[in-house]
Amino acid sequence: MNSEQREKYSRQILFAGIGEDGQEKLLGASAALVGCGALGTVVANLLVRAGLGRLRIIDRDFVEPSNLQRQTLFEEADAREALPKATAAERRLRAINSDARVEGVVADLTAENSEELVGGFQIVLDGTDNFETRLLLNDIAISRNIPWIYAAAVGSYGVTMTIRPGETACLACLTEGEEKAAALGAEATCDTAGVLNAAVGVIASIEAAEATKLLAGKPEALNQRLISCDVWSGRFQSIRIARNPDCRACGRKEFAYLAGEAQPHITMCGRDSVQIHERGRRLDLDELGRRVAQASTDGLRHNEFLLRFRVPPYELTVFADGRAIVKGTKDPAVARSLYARYIGT
Ligand SMILES: [Zn+2]
Secondary structure, eight states, X not given: OOHHXXXXXXXXXXXXXXXXXXXXXXXXXXXEEEOOSHHHHHHHHHHHHHTOSEEEEEEOOBOOGGGTTTOTTOOHHHHHTTXXXXXXXXXXXXXXXXXXXXXXXXXXXXXXXXXXXXXXXXXXXXXXXXXXXXXXXXXHHHHHTOOEEEEEEEBTEEEXXXXXXXXXXXXXXXXXXXXXXXXXXXXXXXXXXXXXXHHHHHHHXXXXXXXXXXXXXXXXXXXXXXXXXXXXXXXXXXXXOOOOTTOTTTTTOOOTTTTTSXXXXXXXXXXXXXXXXXXXXXXXXXXXHHHHHHTTOEEEEEOSSEEEEEETTEEEEEETTXXXXXESOOOHHHHHHHHHHHTOO
């Protein structure tokens, strides 16, 4: 640590739980964040300011005006330009703290690319918006022995738990089997129930604190509990979760999500849309833009990362890696047909 860093992080070094040795560890630590929406932006902001050495941000989506209420790294200009969230977050975080090596990756985490994207990081942080991707993260983390932090927020409620392979319960212990799935399978999503930025802030802050303890070399300080809170009713809970000895993931080591047996859902949080993922198919966006412009579509928008156009009542956003997000429908068949018509089969 140089004298500039000693000054920059002085308030954290003064905190007995971290001290100079904890700060040194944090500056040399690495984390992968999957999903950079509400929870992800808050947790990334806190950790980069705290002096995390290296952060990789993986996100498949782009900034929209309805994100700005809670996604604290983004600005109106990012939404106007339809910047990918990973790109906008990387720019902002680099301006916030030049000590951190921040890398935004515009991609959808899948069983196939997970090793490349999160393998080798000390911790994985949950910023996702759906259980399928979380259970994939759980499989990746348990099978590779990487700690990860589960976090979710909807309405005025949020929940988080730190998962350490072999030591704590995992997400499959918590959510799979018997009546547990039903208990947790709340129908509410950000689509139907909305979300308060304050609920996101509380949960993301607990997630960042847990990551700080782990990365600063203070695992004894981890809370070892599932923490939930409702910022509207003021109800806070902390529950110890026992490991399930017969758990599919941490017990029997059956990594169904990693084996690709369970494909992630395509409906996304926060809007009426479907994602289509054409694997291994790179698109020439310039060429596609010329073709689309010849058809009678409107609202054509094009930057180096994506192409967006309207086919009323739908809106298609196409990424260079072949993915497309079709807004205005929840029907995968409609989305697939639009994809075939405008992008190709
Ligand atoms: Zn388990």
